[in-house]
Amino acid sequence: MIVYRKxxxxxxEAIHRLNYETFVEEIPQHPPNPERRLVDKFHEENTYWIGEADGEVIAMCALRGKRPFSLEQKGVRIPEGNWIEIRLLAVTKPYRRNRTFAGLMRAVIDDATERDVDGIVISGTTREQVLYRRFGFVPFADPIGPEEARYVPMVLTRSAFYESKSASTLRPKSLLAGPVECSERVRGRLSMQPRPHxxxxxxxxLDAVQQKLAERIGLPHVYTLLGSGTVANDAVAARLDGHGLIFNAGEFGERLIDHARRVGLSFDVVAVDQEGQWDLSQLERIAPDWVWTVHCETSLGIFINLEPLHTWQGIVAIDAISAVGTLVYDYSFADYVTFSSGKALRNAPGLAFVAMKHPAIATPHTARYLDLSLYQPIAFTQSEPLLAAMAIALDELTEEEVVSHSVKMTTLLNALQENGLTVDVCPAQSPGIITIRVPCELSSVELGRQLSYQGYLVQYESDYLKRANVIQVSTMGWTTPRMMRDVGAYIAQWIQQKTATSESNGSLILESLGVPNDESFVRGVSN
Known part of the structure; x- marks a missing residue:
């Protein structure tokens, strides 16, 4: 396992020795010395990023923002702009491969982005020009240095990087609950010129998409709005009347409560436990006109038990935003079901849906955009590329793909357990997303960042996740069992390594995320 960090x-001391091995013994830029260590002349001004495996520094590079840069001190004129210089890129021989370089580059680009610079300046060895150009680096001056250690001054801007051939390699795969990893066909359709809405x-x-969604949900009328699931829930809140009951299991139950308060609804709240169960006697005692609940409480990764509502006679509203597409479920008992395009339906975010048992009647006292009776079929500006991509995504979302969520979740849980990390899972666990608690002495943010450097985006940045010190891994997009196996093993190994004591019996091995192999990669950024 490789960990990338400042x-x-x-x-x-390890940095000085790797610096010597690289820029004295392999690339002869400096004379040898008996100590076999090389302290960089800008050492006090450098920020070093390293890759560490089994306690050993196996990769490094130095970032420096202070002018003049080393290139300028050699007489090279730097293009106008706010730049940061990368130097001393070095990787030990057993780890020289694209995966190691990609992880280091992700960390460096993340650092550079936080500094709000225009781009990166390097001196790239002439022997690796193909590699640098693949990542978007562009020469801006003639080569410099002696024949045996010749370098090309190069820059990398954000736009050049994201348009480069290697951007797709470096771009972490999304294991988020949104935005999810979309298929190539969906991404291709989104890039096309929009037709008039x-x-x-x-x-x-639009008709075809809404018909397919109606069949999937089990309700005959589907209305499509531009926006997130929040807009769909606002549209439902505008249609509820009388006294209601809201089920609350966590963050997204709290959001339904906020929706209801903002439109002045009268309601009580029933607590749902961490296994998705609630007290049926509360429903009988309060006898509300309507019930509103999420199906999947995303913050916990659990399903709330909807079974008692199947035969209940009042109005039932379901926020199924994190449920639709992760399982086959018949919502025909409900009056309103909300969901969105950017989760398990595997499209880009931007479309919000309200499925209804009966046609929408006019609500003239609500915001015009939320009056679903106006959607006959298109009331306002609509995104044709999103609709066309939605049609493709629905064609791709076969029953086999829906079932695959459970397979991938099982793979993830097995990988965690096989690598020494037991996660308590209740029967109500969603196949689409799982919440993994990080030990209190460790940081969920640090783990989330390490996974991004390894090439996987997981959820950890939301305030409610930070407060709980948890990360979330989702199967909702075009993910694979291998991704789940790799991520599960890395999470387990990282936590094991960070919490290891002198009595522990050693670290775990993860071959796919950081073990040396035969892939070739040659270092070479001048010092």
């Missing part, structure tokens, strides 16, 4: 003082073709696509 170097500490205790790492400096009131054209016959757009109307035909």
């Amino acid at each position: 170097a500490e003082v205790s790492d400096f 009131r054209s016959n073709e757009t109307g035909r696509v």
Whole structure:
């Protein structure tokens, strides 16, 4: 397992020795010395990023923002802009491969982005020009240095990087609950020129999408709004009347409560436990006109038990945003079901849906955009590319793909357990998302960042996740069992390593996320 991090003082000796191995013994830029260590002349000004495996520094590079840069001191004129210089890129021989370089680059680009610079300046060895150009680096001056250690001054801007051939390699795969990993066909359709939203073709696509969604949900009327699931829930809140009951299991139950308060609804709240169960006697005692609940409480990764509502006679509203597409479920008992395009339906975010048992009647006292009776079929500007991509995504979302969520979740849980980390899972566990608690002495943010450097995006940045010190892994997009196996093993190994004591019996091995192999990668950024 490789961990990428900013170097500490205790790492400096290893950095000096790797610096010597690279820029004295392999690339002869400096004379040898008996100590076999090379302290960089800008050492006090450098920020070092290192890759560490089994306690050993196996990769490094230095970032420096202070002018003049080393290139400028050699007479090279730097293009106008706010730049940061990368130097001393070095990788030990057993780890020289694209995966190691990609992890280091992700960490460096993340650091550079936080500094709000225009881009990166390097001196790239002439022997690796193909590699640098693949990542978007562009020469801006003639080569410099002696023949045996010749370098090309190069820059990398954000736009050049994201348009480069290697951007797709470095871009972490999304294991988020949104935005999810979309298919190539969906991404391709989203990139096309939009058709007019009131054209016959757009109307035909909208009708087809809504019909497919109606069949999937089990309700005959589907209305499509531009926006997130929040807009869909606002539209439902505008249609509820009388005294209601809201089920609350966590963050997203709290959000339904906020929706209801904002429109002045009268309601009580029933607590749901962490296994998705609630007290049926409360429903009988309060006898509300309507019940509103999420199906999947995303913050916990659990399903709330909807079974008693199947035969209940009042109005039932279901927020199924994190449920639709992760399982086959018949919502025909409900009056309102909300969901969105950017989760397990595997499209880009931007479309919000309200499925209804009966046609929408006018609500003239609500915001015009939330009056679903106006959607006959297109009331306002609509995104034709999103609709067309939605049609593709629904064609791709076969029953086999829906079932695959359970397979991938099982793979993830097995990988965690096989690598020494037991996660308590209740029967109500969603196949689409799981919440993993990080030990209190560790940081969920640090683990989330390490996974991004390894090439996987998981959920950890939301305030409620930070407060709980948890990360979440989702199967909702175009993910694979291998991704789940790799991520589960890395999470387990990282936690094991961080919590290891002198009595522990050693670290775990994860071959797919950081073990040396035969892939070739040659270092070479000048010092």
